[in-house]
Amino acid sequence: MRLLYAAVFLLVSSAGTRAQTADVLIRNGKILDGTGNSWVYGDIAVKNGKIAATGRLDKWTATRTIDAAGLFVAPGFIDVHTHIEDDEKRNPTADNFIYDGVTTVITGNCGSSRVDLGAYFSMLDSLKTSVNIASLIGHNDVRKAVMGTANRDPDEQELQKMEAIVEKAMKDGAVGFSTGLIYIPGTYSKTAEVVRLAKAAARHGVYASHMRDEGDSVTQAIEEALHIGREANMPVEISHFKLSGQQNWGRSREILPMIIRARAEGLDVTIDQYPYTASSTSLSTLLPDWVLSDGQDSIKARLARPEVRRQVSNYMLRRLQKRRLKHFSYPVVASFRADSALNGKSIEEVNLIRGRKHKAREEAETIIQMMEQGGAGMVFHGMSDQDVKNIMQYPFNMFASDASIRVFNSGNPHPRGYGTNARVLAKYVREEKVLSLEEAIRRMTSLPAQKFRLEHRGLLREGFAADIVVFDAAKVTDLSTYDRPHQYSTGFRYVLVNGKITVDQEKHTGTRAGEVIRGE
Ligand SMILES: [Zn+2]
Structure with a gap:
């Protein structure tokens, strides 16, 4: 009887009750497993990069034990919208992400990616970064590789070449196809071209869209993104979902129902956002598309003609008027290579610094001159906090930084690269x-x-990768601001990536245990 009892007990006992040794044991934490269920007290054992057991693990011992009493333990955060190309080599420890609790990033967004993802992934394999990396294949770079920045439709041969690149990228492990229909040359492409290329990624991938418009024409832009998903029969992710321009404030009440309806009709559409009321993009987005084609030399040649200059200036002034603003006060310089002393100043201020009159027309001229000097990265203050909150409450919205790996103290970038997750919390x-x-x-x-x-x-479950964040919910804080962006988030006490302690007592250990995550 006693023997039988023992056998039954052995059968039903989980891994937790047997004495075992882990690499890392996280004890007494409040476990948030990632499902959205309420937290529970418990322990987590990590072994060989994986979660070996969860629950009450009294009999386990470990090489390293972390006392998480009073702290929350959650899966490492996944940032679905990043742009890390190039910066990963300069800063493979990805401190801005790691200190914000991020253990996995998806790059290649907004139509911008490496064209040869196979080669890119091999490079990352040997580089070793502190975060896991997955990538999309980006439409703009695929198009540039085949037809430069030509402002026209592709012919059939060019389409097939682009398709082949997308197909190969998917075989190499891309997790989907991204577009940036507001950027050159994506802006020159019609919907049919995007559908055709999305289809090449549809079997295993997501269509991630930086839409054609996030302001006045946002509803048409959403319709286009949904249409592409339906036609290509693939899941859609709408990137940095927002409403730009004061005249569009409040329209989250109009656009969220579009997403809800599309889901109800059976389309797998989700969205992401960064939790800030300013966006970050290039100065060129203030200018009309037609002036931007074929690279910097062509742009300069066009702007050299007085009548073009006047047309461009009029276009910008009309758009300013639409925003019901008297000055270009909302665009702030983030990084201007030609004169980094202007970083942090609004166009209104730059114009005055350059000795011009305090008039919008003069400010437009300042913008044109800055374009002639190579353009600039900008922060645009143009969203309403109420829209940000409405979008945040939508259950199929995720958080994403839309950021690169920051080089500490370089430029004046958007704070979202440092503080997205801490700011939400x-x-x-x-x-x-x-x-x-x-x-x-x-x-x-x-x-x-x-x-x-x-x-x-993405879950704290046995057999899952041990990407884990241990944090103090009362203390976690984003310190990065528009004025002083280069500040890491605080409150993330421990961060583990594939079972390796990467943040120990709030200090990056230099560990680079990230892996390339290849799609199916
Ligand atoms: Zn984008």
Whole structure:
């Protein structure tokens, strides 16, 4: 009888009750498993890069034990919208992401990626970064490789060449296809071209769209993104979902129902956002498309003609008027190679610094001159906090930084590259209670993992990769601001990537245990 009892007990006992040795044991934490369910007290054992057991693990021992009493333990955050190309080599420890709790990034967004992803992934394999990396294949770079920045439709041969590049990228492990229909040359492409190329990625990939418009024509742009998903029969991710321009404030009440309806009709569409009311993009987006084709020399040649200059200036003034603004006060220089002393100044201020009159027409001339000097990276202050919150409350919205790997103290970039996740947890969960902690964590972990099919990531479950964040919910804070962006988030006490401790007592250990995550 006693023997039988023992046998039954052995059968039903989980790994947790047997004495075992882990590499890392996280004890007494409040476990947020990533599903959105309420936290529970428990322990987590990590072995060989994976989660070996969860629950009450009293009999386990470990090489390293972390006491998480009073702290939350969650899956590492997955940032679905980043642009890390080039910066990964300069800064493979990806400190801005790691200190914000991010253990996995998806790059290649907004139509901008490496064209040969196979080669890119091999490079990353040997480089070794601190975060896991997955990539999309970007339409703009595929188009540039085949037809430069030509402002026309591709012919059939060119289309087939582009298709072949997308197909190869998917075979090499891309997790989907991205477009940036606001940037050259994506802006020259018609919907049919995008559908055709999206189809080449549809079997295993997501269509991630930086839409054609995020302001006055946003509803048409959403329709186009949904149409591409339906035609190509693939999941859609709408990137940095927002409403730009004061005249569009409040329209989240109009555009969120479009997403809800499309889902109800059976399309797998999700969205992501960065939790800020300013965007970050290139100065060139202030100018009309037709002036921007064929590279810097052509742009300069066009702008040299007085009548073109006047037309461009009039275009910008009309758009300013639409925003109901008297000055170009909302665009702020982030990085201007020609004169970095202007970083952090608005166009209105730059214009005055350059000794011009305090008039919008003179400010437009300043913008044109800056374009002639090579253009600039900008921060645009143009969204409403209420729209940001409405979008945040949508259950199939994720958080994403839309950032690169920051080079500490270089330029004046958007703070989202440092503080996206901490800001959600501090401002929107803790202070303003826009959403619950469990829900915020679900959007940072299992939702993105499921959407982009990152196998065995995004949950604290046996057998899953040990990407883990241990944080103090009362203290986690984003310190990065528009004025002083180069500040890491605080409150993330420990970060593990593939089982390796990468942040120990709030200090990056230099560990580079990230892996390339290849799609199916
Ligand atoms: Zn974008």
